[in-house]
Amino acid sequence: MDLLKNRILQDGKCFEGGILKVDSFINHQMDPILMKAIGEEFARLFADCGVNKIMTIEASGIAPAIMAGYYMNLPVVFAKKKTPKTMENILMTKVRSFTKNREYEVIISKDFLTPDDRVLFIDDFLAYGNAALGILDLIRQAGATLVGMGFIIEKAFQEGRKDLEQTNVRVESLAIVDDLSAGKITLR
Numbered sequence: 001m002d003l004l005k006n007r008i009l010q011d012g013k014c015f016e017g018g019i020l021k022v023d024s025f026i027n028h029q030m031d032p033i034l035m036k037a038i039g040e041e042f043a044r045l046f047a048d049c050g051v052n053k054i055m056t057i058e059a060s061g062i063a064p065a066i067m068a069g070y071y072m073n074l075p076v077v078f079a080k081k082k083t084p085k086t087m088e089n090i091l092m093t094k095v096r097s098f099t100k101n102r103e104y105e106v107i108i109s110k111d112f113l114t115p116d117d118r119v120l121f122i123d124d125f126l127a128y129g130n131a132a133l134g135i136l137d138l139i140r141q142a143g144a145t146l147v148g149m150g151f152i153i154e155k156a157f158q159e160g161r162k163d164l165e166q167t168n169v170r171v172e173s174l175a176i177v178d179d180l181s182a183g184k185i186t187l188r
């Protein structure tokens with residue numbers, strides 16, 4: 001996706017510890033034209049996988065997931081990082097956050113993830129793969145099936161893809177960062 005790659009090179013910023021800041025167009029301020037193109041590309045890549053639900057995790061996965069859901073004409077559900085007091089019937093897992101360096105609980109209602117679901121998981125970043133593996137755990141607890149995972153940006157040097165591919169799931173990333181050292185963004 002040239003539109004995305006050019007934007008990363010133009011507006012992305014490297015931070016210590018292998019963090020790429022893209023908060024002027026993905027993580028804080030958002031570019032709907034770019035997000036629309038991202039949703040369209042995910043829809044094209046996963047068109048023939050028999051997906052019936054898109055799943056993501058709040059907050060930054062919601063925008064690309066809703067755009068993909070729009071193009072695929074599918075419902076979108078997001079896993080929550082805080083449990084609402086009124087919520088019953090939940091599935092819970094724990095995820096280690098790479099950017100915040102702590103563990104947090106992620107939940108989803110059993111009402112919206114069921115054994116009938118064939119799920120496409122969409123998120124903003126693939127780093128070490130912890131968030132994605134947490135989602136896979138929720139999908140397994142629900143008896144649902146994970147058919148694919150789509151990421152806007154994959155940081156290949158953090159090797160999350162390795163663990164995900166061991167689960168035999170299809171992994172697609174729209175831009176792959178090979179290196180962020182010395183303050184320079186190197187895309188594949």
Ligand code: 5GP
Nearest residue numbers: 018019020098125126127128129130131160
């Ligand atoms: P993982 O669980 O794959 O290690 O990390 C995925 C999550 O951490 C993503 O959902 C994203 O929110 C956050 N993350 C990981 N690396 C980066 C990064 O370089 N930049 C930003 N903005 N978020 C990141």
